[in-house]
Amino acid sequence: MQIKEIQEEIIDEFSMFDDWMQRYEYMIELGKSLPLIEDAYKTDDNIIKGCQSKVWVHAELQDDKLVFTADSDAIITKGIIAILIRAFSNQKPKDIIEADTDFIDKIGLKEHLSPTRANGLVSMIKQLKLYAVAYQTQIK
Amino acid sequence: MSWLSGIFVYQYIDMLDINKIREDFPILKRKVNDRPLVYLDNAATSQTPKQVIEAIVDYYENYNANIHRGVHTLSQEATDKYEQARIKIQKHFNAAKPYEIIFTSGTTHSINLVANGFAALLEDGDEIIVSAMEHHSNIVPWQMLCERTGTILKVIPMNMEGDLMMEEYEKMLSNKTKVVFCNHVSNALGTINPIDEIIKKAHGVGAAVLIDGAQAASHIVADMQALDVDFYTCSAHKICGPTGVGMLYGKEEWLNKLPPYQGGGEMIAEVTFEKTTYADLPHKFEAGTPNICGGIAFGAALDYMHQIGFKNIAEYEADLLAYATSELLKIEGLKIYGTAQRKTSVISFNIEGVHPYDIGTILDKLGIAVRTGHHCAQPIMDFYKIPGTVRASFSFYNTMAEVDTLVEGVQRARNMLL
Ligand SMILES: Cc1ncc(COP(=O)(O)O)c(C=O)c1O
Numbered sequence: 001m002q003i004k005e006i007q008e009e010i011i012d013e014f015s016m017f018d019d020w021m022q023r024y025e026y027m028i029e030l031g032k033s034l035p036l037i038e039d040a041y042k043t044d045d046n047i048i049k050g051c052q053s054k055v056w057v058h059a060e061l062q063d064d065k066l067v068f069t070a071d072s073d074a075i076i077t078k079g080i081i082a083i084l085i086r087a088f089s090n091q092k093p094k095d096i097i098e099a100d101t102d103f104i105d106k107i108g109l110k111e112h113l114s115p116t117r118a119n120g121l122v123s124m125i126k127q128l129k130l131y132a133v134a135y136q137t138q139i140k
Numbered sequence: 141m142s143w144l145s146g147i148f149v150y151q152y153i154d155m156l157d158i159n160k161i162r163e164d165f166p167i168l169k170r171k172v173n174d175r176p177l178v179y180l181d182n183a184a185t186s187q188t189p190k191q192v193i194e195a196i197v198d199y200y201e202n203y204n205a206n207i208h209r210g211v212h213t214l215s216q217e218a219t220d221k222y223e224q225a226r227i228k229i230q231k232h233f234n235a236a237k238p239y240e241i242i243f244t245s246g247t248t249h250s251i252n253l254v255a256n257g258f259a260a261l262l263e264d265g266d267e268i269i270v271s272a273m274e275h276h277s278n279i280v281p282w283q284m285l286c287e288r289t290g291t292i293l294k295v296i297p298m299n300m301e302g303d304l305m306m307e308e309y310e311k312m313l314s315n316k317t318k319v320v321f322c323n324h325v326s327n328a329l330g331t332i333n334p335i336d337e338i339i340k341k342a343h344g345v346g347a348a349v350l351i352d353g354a355q356a357a358s359h360i361v362a363d364m365q366a367l368d369v370d371f372y373t374c375s376a377h378k379i380c381g382p383t384g385v386g387m388l389y390g391k392e393e394w395l396n397k398l399p400p401y402q403g404g405g406e407m408i409a410e411v412t413f414e415k416t417t418y419a420d421l422p423h424k425f426e427a428g429t430p431n432i433c434g435g436i437a438f439g440a441a442l443d444y445m446h447q448i449g450f451k452n453i454a455e456y457e458a459d460l461l462a463y464a465t466s467e468l469l470k471i472e473g474l475k476i477y478g479t480a481q482r483k484t485s486v487i488s489f490n491i492e493g494v495h496p497y498d499i500g501t502i503l504d505k506l507g508i509a510v511r512t513g514h515h516c517a518q519p520i521m522d523f524y525k526i527p528g529t530v531r532a533s534f535s536f537y538n539t540m541a542e543v544d545t546l547v548e549g550v551q552r553a554r555n556m557l558l
Contacts, residue, residue, distance in 0.1 A: 020505050074495035074498045076502075076557075
């Protein structure tokens with residue numbers, strides 16, 4: 001599936017909920033399905049800065065697609081990174097670089113999008129895109 | 141509300157009318173995420189009563205002018221009010237002289253001013269002592285000083301309860317010790333440190349003492365002369381005043397010994413290109429146009445606090461603390477960090493298996509403002525081997541019902557997150 005389609009799917013899923021509690025509970029649920037980063041990659045180098053909790057992300061090129069794994073010590077953060085990875089993993093670096101991220105707003109997590117918020121969602125998106133940029137140059 | 145809190149509320153009706161006090165704070169009527177705001181981040185910054193807001197408005201509407209230099213009426217009025225505020229602060233802290241009170245932009249500025257001054261007075265091999273439970277504001281400026289001067293930094297350790305180990309402190313003191321700096325109250329744990337003893341022991345070896353009163357000022361009235369402290373500092377924004385202003389108390393003899401921190405207008409007696417002579421205290425340390433309105437509003441904030449009464453505040457907050465502690469401890473897996481015998485109304489806690497950030501996020505959704513993280517005191521978090529805590533800090537305008545809301549919120553967060 002294309003990034004856009006996956007994002008639509010996520011928006012659909014979240015539209016079933018009418019209050020924040022259910023949204024957060026679902027997000028926590030999604031966190032449990034996060035493709036976990038191997039312990040060997042849980043290094044300080046792979047920590048995303050700007051988060052109050054620790055978030056580690058690793059990227060690997062499989063054929064021409066980028067596959068992300070991650071983890072966090074905070075469960076809500078884990079849910080957020082799981083949503084991002086679901087949208088961006090297994091995609092071509094070029095598509096990741098070009099992808100919109102306004103679906104976060106549409107699933108009611110707008111407050112997490114503020115760059116001053118200490119949860120680092122913005123840093124996470126930036127980091128995923130940076131990986132894509134780095135691997136894009138490798139493909140060429 | 142539980143039956144227990146009902147009794148507490150009843151008990152305080154005579155002494156502090158909390159509902160009436162709450163009317164003074166417009167922000168407390170706000171809703172956050174569609175719920176009534178429950179503001180429990182008072183240790184980070186306190187809310188501002190309308191009496192202080194009115195003082196700020198009055199300044200800008202009626203007598204905004206630069207001070208100490210104008211011949212005109214407005215300037216004179218502003219100067220008078222500003223200097224009156226200095227005297228209010230002097231009286232509050234029982235300093236011997238008004239010019240021993242220096243207006244600063246806050247605690248951080250004050251500490252940097254003193255640390256920078258000591259750079260000129262310390263030598264290679266001198267020692268300075270800090271406590272293990274300092275705010276980064278009271279660590280980093282001194283580390284910078286050590287790098288510049290070759291001074292050695294020693295740390296008074298703490299125990300698991302969050303009390304300083306005073307026997308260790310005594311062992312560290314020697315005639316090499318030049319400065320001891322410690323907070324009056326720890327922002328992360330709420331411990332009230334035995335500053336009396338710390339000061340006396342330091343003076344025994346001829347060392348100067350700086351006490352960071354940022355967290356104490358809203359709970360405890362510190363008497364400069366009785367304590368015989370050399371430097372004491374706080375920020376107005378934690379005592380119902382505005383941000384960007386604070387005070388540094390320094391004993392006259394010390395303030396005369398320290399060189400100025402910043403150069404500029406206001407702090408000079410005479411300037412030629414060959415040489416500048418500095419102004420007398422306090423102006424020597426007040427370069428440039430100060431936060432005039434802030435200083436005046438700081439004075440108004442102290443007036444407000446005294447009108448409520450520091451004794452009433454301390455008693456009521458002690459009961460808020462006792463009630464919140466006992467209710468929170470009923471939650472399974474909840475652990476409180478900082479269980480010293482003497483502490484202010486601050487509770488730092490974690491729930492086993494849950495990240496503090498997650499709890500803070502859920503509480504915010506419920507309209508409850510707490511702080512999460514390391515609270516600018518990373519060494520304390522390293523000591524307990526935790527990434528951070530959730531910190532609820534209570535003020536005299538919080539209610540027992542708000543404690544109940546917090547406890548329910550934490551319970552709810554726990555159920556969601558575990
Ligand atoms: C103990 C302590 N020291 C220093 C500071 C710094 O105060 P300010 O940021 O107002 O300069 C704080 C503020 O959190 C504090 O709690």
